[in-house]
Every structure is written in structure tokens, then in C-alpha cells.
Amino acid sequence: MNSYELALQVRDCIQKTLTEWSSKIGQDINQETLEVLECSVAQAIEKINPEERDELKVSAKLFIVGSNSPSIRDAVDLACSALGVAQLDSVIIAPPPIEDGTNLSLAYLQPYWQELENLVQNKKIVAIGTSDLDKTLLEQLYLWAQVKPSSNQVNLASCCVMPPDLTAFAKQRDIQLLTHNDPKELLCEASFQEVLQDSIQNVKASEWIPLWLLRYSVIVKSRGIIKSKGYIMQAKRNAS
Incomplete structure (x- = not known):
């Protein structure tokens, strides 16, 4: 699946969830005072x-949409609650894109x-x-870092071969290099x-700002197969 198809998949998942949720809730929504929507199926x-927990690996990739590092705790807490686990085995973070086009820096990464x-x-x-x-x-x-990165994902759309200097450093520091084809902005x-x-009737969509999107996978360790996967996201109402 290429990056365009992944972005379409995310839109489709969100739309189906919102449509099904709103059809059950109907008009019992006060659009003027509502600040948080708990939309779940x-x-x-x-x-x-x-x-079965010991037999499974629960991994996630967290896409930060709004520049708000404390959102990470909300994302992890919601994922654990939804899946019924005390902790996630691994989390990879994709920081929000830098709007002014400057390069990513350590100072930008540090709060996250x-x-x-x-x-x-x-x-x-x-x-x-x-x-x-x-x-x-x-x-x-x-x-x-106090807690060292255990992995680093590389987008093969931007580099067809792993850079030799990156490969050498990762091997030296025991960092796993993984590949992905996610777009820079998944949502x-x-x-x-x-x-x-x-998806929702009469909603003031322009007032709602997405904060983060988390993609999770539950993998059977012994067989290396995906048992389940999905998305969880959070948005806030930013009415003036």
C-alpha cells in the first residue's frame, strides 16, 4: 500500500466511525458546548x-498532528484502555511536520x-x-536521551537504499532500522x-482540530502474524 492509499484508508476509517456513531447518537449533541467527542464503535x-498478553506484541506509531507534546500521554492511555492492556510494547513517534520548511532539529524533538x-x-x-x-x-x-531509541524508521520513498552512515551507526548502537511508506502527513x-x-449533521467542522493519530498493531509473537490493527485519534474543539 502506497502513501496515498494509506491516507485514503485513514480518511475512510474516520468517516465510517463518525457516521456510524452519529447515526446512533442522532441529534442528542449540543454543538455549542461540546469540547470533546468520544466517538467509538x-x-x-x-x-x-x-x-494471551504474554504471547502478543502490541506496537504503535503515533503521528502528532498538533504541536502539543503532552498529547502523547493521552494517546498511550487511550490505546491501553481501548485494548485492555497495562502497557504498550513499543511506540514509534512521528513528530508534526515543521511548517516553515526548516530541518528537523534535536531541540524540536526533545519535548516529545x-x-x-x-x-x-x-x-x-x-x-x-x-x-x-x-x-x-x-x-x-x-x-x-536518557531512554535510548530502540528503532528508527526510514522512508524508502525518499531513499531507495539505507544510507551507509545510518546503517553503521544503528548497528554500533543496537538500533533497529525499519522501513515505512507513510506520507509526511497521514492526516x-x-x-x-x-x-x-x-459525517455529522450541522457540525461546525472548522472549529475542530486534530491532535494526534495512533496506529496500533497486535502481533502474535510466535507466528509473526497480525492479530488485529486499527487507528485511534483525538481532536479538540477550538471555538473562538
Whole structure:
């Protein structure tokens, strides 16, 4: 699946969930005072049986849409609650795109990484990883961080072969290099508002801002197959 198809898949998932949820709720929504929507379809997420937990790996990739590092805790807490687990085995973070076009820097990453480190220390996450860091930035993060990155995702659409310097550094520091084909923005504000407008009657879509999108996978360790996967997201109402 290419990056365009992935973005369409996300839109489709959000639209189906919102449409089904709003059809059940009907008009019992006060649009003027509402600040948080808890939109879920009960049968869409299968909670993990505690007896099977040791046999499963629960991993997630977190796409930050709004520049708000504390959102990371909300995302992890909601994912754990939805899946019925105490902690996630791994979380990879994709920081929000930088609007002015400047390069990603360690200073920009630090608040997000610190939130992840807190969650590791509080035993909500076992291992944390990064996405799309070159060798220089990965090394800077590794040397600064208290909890070291265990993995780094590389987008093969932008580089067909793993850069040799990145490969050498990752091997030296025991960092797993993974590949992905996610777009830089899996869900943008305009796309979310368009889906919201189409899904819920009379909603003031322009007032709602997406904060984050989390994609999770539940993998059977012994067989390496995906048992379940899905998306969880959060948005806030920003009425003036």
C-alpha cells in the first residue's frame, strides 16, 4: 500500500466511525458546548485477553498532528484502555511536520521524547523509537536521551537504499532500522474537517482540530502474524 492509499484508508476509517456513531447518537449533541467527542464503535476494537498478553506484541506509531507534546500521554492511555492492556510494547513517534520548511532539529524533538521517556519510566511503554531521522540527528538524540531509541524508521520513498552512515551507526548502537511508506502527513487538519463535515449533521467542522493519530498493531509473537490493527485519534474543539 502506497502513501496515498494509506491516507485514503485513514480518511475512510474516520468517516465510517463518525457516521456510524452519529447515526446512533442522532441529534442528542449540543454543538455549542461540546469540547470533546468520544466517538467509538464498540465492536471495532477487540480487547486483549489477559491470558494471551504474554504471547502478543502490541506496537504503535503515533503521528502528532498538533504541536502539543503532552498529547502523547493521552494517546498511550487511550490505546491501553481501548485494548485492555497495562502497557504498550513499543511506540514509534512521528513528530508534526515543521511548517516553515526548516530541518528537523534535536531541540524540536526533545519535548516529545521527554514525554515518551516519562511513559517508559512509568511502565506504560517498554521501548520507544523514532521515524525519519538521518544519522546526524539520530546520533544527537541517542547521546542526549536518557531512554535510548530502540528503532528508527526510514522512508524508502525518499531513499531507495539505507544510507551507509545510518546503517553503521544503528548497528554500533543496537538500533533497529525499519522501513515505512507513510506520507509526511497521514492526516492533516483540512482533511479531518472535511470528513467531519460529511459525517455529522450541522457540525461546525472548522472549529475542530486534530491532535494526534495512533496506529496500533497486535502481533502474535510466535507466528509473526497480525492479530488485529486499527487507528485511534483525538481532536479538540477550538471555538473562538
